[in-house]
Structures are given as structure tokens and as C-alpha cells.
Amino acid sequence: MQQKKPTSLDAEKVIEINGLYKSFGSYHVLRGVDLDLYKRENLVVLGKSGTGKSVLIKIIVGLLTPDQGDVRVLGQHVDQISYKDLLALRLKVGFSFQNSALYDSMTVRQNLQFPLVRNQKQLTKAEVQYEVERVLDAVGLLQTINQMPSELSGGQRKRIGIARTLILKPEVMLYDEPTAGLDPITCLEINALINEVQERFHTSSIVITHDLTCAKAVGNRVAMLLDGKFERQGTFEEVFNTEDSRVKPFYEYNFIQ
Numbered sequence: 001m002q003q004k005k006p007t008s009l010d011a012e013k014v015i016e017i018n019g020l021y022k023s024f025g026s027y028h029v030l031r032g033v034d035l036d037l038y039k040r041e042n043l044v045v046l047g048k049s050g051t052g053k054s055v056l057i058k059i060i061v062g063l064l065t066p067d068q069g070d071v072r073v074l075g076q077h078v079d080q081i082s083y084k085d086l087l088a089l090r091l092k093v094g095f096s097f098q099n100s101a102l103y104d105s106m107t108v109r110q111n112l113q114f115p116l117v118r119n120q121k122q123l124t125k126a127e128v129q130y131e132v133e134r135v136l137d138a139v140g141l142l143q144t145i146n147q148m149p150s151e152l153s154g155g156q157r158k159r160i161g162i163a164r165t166l167i168l169k170p171e172v173m174l175y176d177e178p179t180a181g182l183d184p185i186t187c188l189e190i191n192a193l194i195n196e197v198q199e200r201f202h203t204s205s206i207v208i209t210h211d212l213t214c215a216k217a218v219g220n221r222v223a224m225l226l227d228g229k230f231e232r233q234g235t236f237e238e239v240f241n242t243e244d245s246r247v248k249p250f251y252e253y254n255f256i257q
């Protein structure tokens, strides 16, 4: 499978992280993270379990505060803005957490209406209906609109989760292990969807994954979190063309079994 091409380098930066540190007690998770996300690119973040990938995303959306360093999202310092501005910023940054669940007691339609009605109180019923159908169509699941989450497959629930994030028209998408726990065919579908979202909604995205097939399929660039920082960033080939004993097992596990 071919790696996607990098986006043009003169593109504007939508996320800029410099010298980021974050510890929990004596556990130093992030130790000098530098990372940029360019407009309209998909940046894949790789790293072993427990290396701080989800922590990084939580810092980007202001759910955790950095100990040190500079984190700018759409031009704003997330740890320095007011709570009101942070809430406004979060509407432009769609994030889907690992295992982020749909509400089981609500239909697909109600699940999608929920964030929209809460955040955009001025919308008419017809406008809400239109937006729900628009995002459901974008993820190819318009026919499930009146179904309950329990009636859907794991892959379909994942798609609805992505639709629920898209309904607020975010500029940035943060996908935390979007293909975790899915079978290989469904993984391919989710990868295709991530690429479609990029094309159709012109979003810039960070995709956290363990899955190198996913990394290759969706990433314009790859960054690997090693010992608390991104020592290796670039194209797939640039990151994996190394004898580094921390990197090679990752590759071998995925491709040489």
C-alpha cells in the first residue's frame, strides 16, 4: 500500500506544540514534545501503549494542563485562554476518545442531535434534521437514522461516533485509536472514511493508532512518540528506515508475522 503524499509545506499550522512536558507524580510522560499539525493534513501519531498519546490529545483540547511548554491550537494558547474561549475553541476541534460510546438509550438521530442542540440553540427543527442527515450521509449510514446503537455493528457505531463529531463542523479532528478493536475489513472502511472526511470537510487531523496499515493509508506524515518525545517524524519511510531498536519491533510486529 502506498503512503499518502505529504501536504504542501507552506501550509499554515493549525496546531503548534513546543517543548511540552507533562508528568503525573514521578512519572514523566511527555518530555519535550515538539509537534506541528499543518492545515488539511492527516498526521499519524504512533507509540506504544502508555506512552502519552491520549494525554497529548487531552492537553490539546484543554482537558489536561501542561507542566511546561507552548501549545497553540488555531492560534490560541490553550492553557492561557478563558474557560469561555476554551469552550468555543473545543467546538472547532472535534475529538473522539478511545471507546467513546454512543448513548444506548437514544436512536442514532437523537445521538447526533444531542451535541448540535446543546451547542447551537438557535437552530430550527428543520435545520437540525438537515444537519443530522448531512453527516449521516457523509459516513454512509443514512439508513440507520432510526435505529438504536445496539442494532449496529462495531464499525457502524464508530462511523456514527465520527458523524457526531463532524456535526459541529470542526476544523480539526482528533481520532484516538479509531480502528481499535475492529476487524481488518472494518479497519479499511474506517481508514477510507478518515480520508473522505479530510477531502470533503477540509479538516486537519491527528490520528492516533497502533495500526501501521492505518498509518500508511491515512497519514500524510507520521510522528512516533518515543521516550516522551517525537524523535522521529516524517514520511512513513523516513520514520521506519532505521535500525533503532525501539522502532523496528513496531514495524516487524505489523508487517512481518
Ligand SMILES: Nc1ncnc2c1ncn2[C@@H]1O[C@H](COP(=O)(O)OP(=O)(O)O)[C@@H](O)[C@H]1O
Pocket: 024, 029, 047, 048, 049, 050, 051, 052, 053, 054, 055, 056
Ligand atoms: N489523569 C491521569 N492521572 C494520572 N496518570 C495518568 C492520567 N492520564 C494518564 N496517565 C498516565 O499517563 C500514561 C500515558 O497515558 P495515555 O496517554 O493514556 O497513554 P496512551 O499512549 O496509551 O494513550 C499512562 O501511564 C497513564 O497511566
Ligand SMILES: [Mg+2]
Pocket: 053, 054, 055, 098, 176
Ligand atoms: Mg490512549
